Amino acid sequence: MNTVALGDLVLTNAKIVLANEVLEGSVRVDGGMITDIGTPSRTGVDLDGDYLIPGLVELHTDHLETHYAPRPKVRWNPVAAVQAHDAQIAASGITTVLDAIRVGLDEHADMGATEMRILADAIAAGSKAGRLRAEHHIHLRCEVSAPDCLESFMAIKNDPQVRLASLMDHAPGQRQFANMDAYKIYYQGKLKMSDAALEEFSQRRNAESQAYAGPYRRAIADACKDLGIVLASHDDATRAHVEEAEALGIDVAEFPTTVEAAKASRQAGMAILMGGPNVVRGGSHSGNVSARALAEADLLDILSSDYIPFSMLQSAFSLTETVDGYSLAKAIQLVTKRPAEAGGFNDRGEIAIGKRADFVHVRVEDGIPIVLTVWRQGRRVI
Template sequence: MTQKNAAETVLTNARIVLADEVIEGAILLRDGLIADISAASAHGEDMDGDYVIPGLIELHTDHLENHYAPRPKVRWNAIAAVQAHDAQVAASGITTVFDALRVGIDEQSDMGSTEMLVLAEAIAGGKQAGRLRADHFIHLRCEVSAPDCLEGFELLQHHPLVRLASLMDHAPGQRQFANLDAYRVYYQGKLKMSDQALADFSARRIRDSEMHAGPHRAAISQFCQANDIVLASHDDATLGHVDEAIAQGIDVAEFPTTVEAARASHEAGMAVLMGAPNVVRGSSHSGNVSARELAEHGLLDILSSDYIPFSLLQAAFSLGDSVDSITLPHAVRLVSKHPAEAASLHDRGEIAMGKRADLVRVRVQDGVPIVRTVWREGNRVI
């Protein structure tokens, strides 16, 4: 879907969201980069007063699996699944996406580690062939409590698109599911298990966590640090969890479940990432800390769409409107500049001269931001 860069494009009569302010003016795109930002231009494509913001950068989306395995035991063609996922993220204003592939398969899943390799190759093939609207990388979601976690990680650890790995443990009674009632509601609703089946399942997951989580965390974090793969820790809840993350070289604190853990992570220099659906809904679906509360405390650095691609843009504009301490440029940094910095993608993430011309034209209608046009490296892709 990418194409040869147009020699020159001018976007005029735009409200341009820079890193620290909103200005009215024009942007000159040349050879895939932002060549100039000016107060006005007599010629160019009229943005009709719409916002122009940097292309969104998504670090953690589970959404690809929904296209590949839309029903239990159903598998879609992997290339077609990637194309469908790519189209949806691009139409949501996301120009750079880290596709999360699971590593470590629990007993209730009908997916296997080798299927993750199939998806990884489909992503790489689409990128190489120029079929994809967004720029894709791979994020390994490492369920460290799963017995086969390390085996699955080793299948993908040397893949050239792997740039991020998160360490997670969804065993009941801790982290995301410290509240056992929330665990019961989530898993019984998802897996349709009886009370006894759930009790047996929970006991096995706790046992697996006690046996495997520690060694798997250590092995994966050691490999990632040695190979310049960004490391994230998932659902930290306590100061002990944060201390462990610091010792393992964690860069990003994904979805901390308490203010205490978020504050300690932030003070330790980690980027605190929360879910955009949490912002849009106003609360966590697991009953944990609200992303809005962290934003009000100045503890929110990055937003992720998680399972709803459009929530990233929606959450940014919502925060800019509803949290007094957050301006629109600040909110947009949470979905562009900050994730770019966390992923060491220094060529993108803001509207500034010399940066990639990854841009989104947005019009707010009835309180909802609407994506009108998307450019990646100066080429229109939506």
Template sequence: MLHEFILKNARIILENEVLAGSLQVRDGKIADISWGNTVAGEDMEGDFLTPGLIELHTDHLEGHYAPRPKVRWNPVAAVQAHDAQIAASGITTVFDALRIGLDDEAEVGVEDMRVLADAICDSTRNNRLRAEHFLHLRCEVSASDCLEAFSLLEGYGRVRMASLMDHAPGQRQFADPEAYRVYYMRKLKTSEEEFRRYCEKRMAESERHSAANRAAISEACHARGIVLASHDDATVAHVEEAVEQGIRVAEFPTTHAAASASKAAGLSVLMGAPNVVRGGSHSGNVSARELAEKGCLDILSSDYIPFSLMQSAFYLSEVVEAITLPQAMRLVSKNSADAVGLDDRGEIAVGKRADLVRVRVDDHVPVIRTVWREGARVI
């Protein structure tokens, strides 16, 4: 049965311009885009129409499933709660990050990750979700159980991305050792001596496991067609290693040097949208806004605040003179789709999926009014 509707009187954010006009949807796809107004159709009252946002790395699901120490929520209910917040933030495609390889402070285990993966896949099959969900395996390569955990999850059909990360002391995330000490001593609630022993243990694990795990997971991902990402690269040597391993996305580089080298090597540079909105990194690393100003930023991720994705796009177009709203919107839609080979979405164009978001901006903050996924209203 033909399903068709028109959205009129909208400011439509296209790839390279904002068009005041109307948009026609037919059978879940964008059928026509036209200048000016029409008589028929739902009145958007001059609001923006953006593409549905595409989120490649969010750690947000785990907090719904394990909201308190020793508490586990029903996994299907947790996925639905997470999905509702994702969709209400204008995200229509999301890659949910699951831990692979666990460090000492993680309370959740690999069986918890399998439970969540099953809940996502089951909820997708049964059409319970508003956004479309894929799986992103965030592999802690310094962990002794990394390969075992990866082998248990790599075969899930919704796995489309994996990132290689090493959070051991002296590695990538914290360019400033003092920032690392303050962050982890507060997180682990340890004494100086306990923290020293913790660091020694983690560094030994990294030395023992990281190289072999990186190589094995890279090989498995290439064989399965899973997109690979590096994580927290800090040096040019890190980037060179990523290129050798066939990495396509550089997640959260911590320095200007690593971001510039990644860009020059043809990797898609991904940074955190909270970094943009806050004006800097919480761990003292490179500013995403500065990378955007220098042309070294390709993709934004909401990371731990789903709404920051839409917020950062409008914010960047306001505070960085050289970045237009269509350019900023590509950081949260088309560029993300291109990086992972989703060529049916990520922009408002004839023939693409009708993943759309109606947005009004009040006092510099976007207000999500309506969300459509493949032409069906989900918010």
């Protein structure tokens, strides 16, 4: 979809969610940029008193892979997968997205290392052809305990689409899966392994973690610094994990699993990112810390959709109902301004003069935010 900015656009009769307040009035756009806010207008697109919020900025979504590999051993056409993913992303109010692509695999992941390149090329082709509604970039999910992680990272690190890399280790008994019962439920449910097979798998994954995780973290972190790629640490659980991340120059703490790790991340100056599904469900599916609890403690900076695109918008509105003192303006920052800043997107993420005209028209019905219209750079895409 061609998103070249149109001429003048006026959106009127809206509750405009600014960075720190909600203002009733109009917004004017010229050349894809915001040129006026609040001035009353009798002409333009009437939003019927609904909310106008900035386009959402998504730093971590695993959703693309579910379109490309919807079932074990099933592969969808990558161009079709990207188009389907893009449509759902945009319809969820997301105008800028970092698509997570896994780097570092094992035989149980059901995906080969070459498929990372296939998906990256499909994203690039869609962007070049102008047929994507959202603006797409790449987030590399680096499984540092996998033997092929560093080699695979080096093969894709110079792709200009790459904006962020997260360092993760899903070996059992630590980080996300410190609770072995949760690990067993997740992996046996996903991979249908017997108890004996799971035991063998766990022992091997732990051995690989011991061998590769430390040196691969350092090597990937060093490369990202040289290339200007934003760095994230994934599932930190202890102060020691955070100290290691701080030493590597980590910018974003993705999904800290404990209050201890979240507090240490804040003290280290990292932006704390949690998943929208955690907020909406009221807790982590792995039994880790609640995102609402971190919001209540003012230890939450960014929300991502993780594995459900619409959860990003839904979770922001949910916080205003479930956490005392959480204003809508503050909640919307978690899915717009704050992730834009963390991702280095300084031209978007808030409704302000001089910023990009990325907007979402939202109506709340029975407590659920409904996306009615989406504009990117002043052009309607939904």
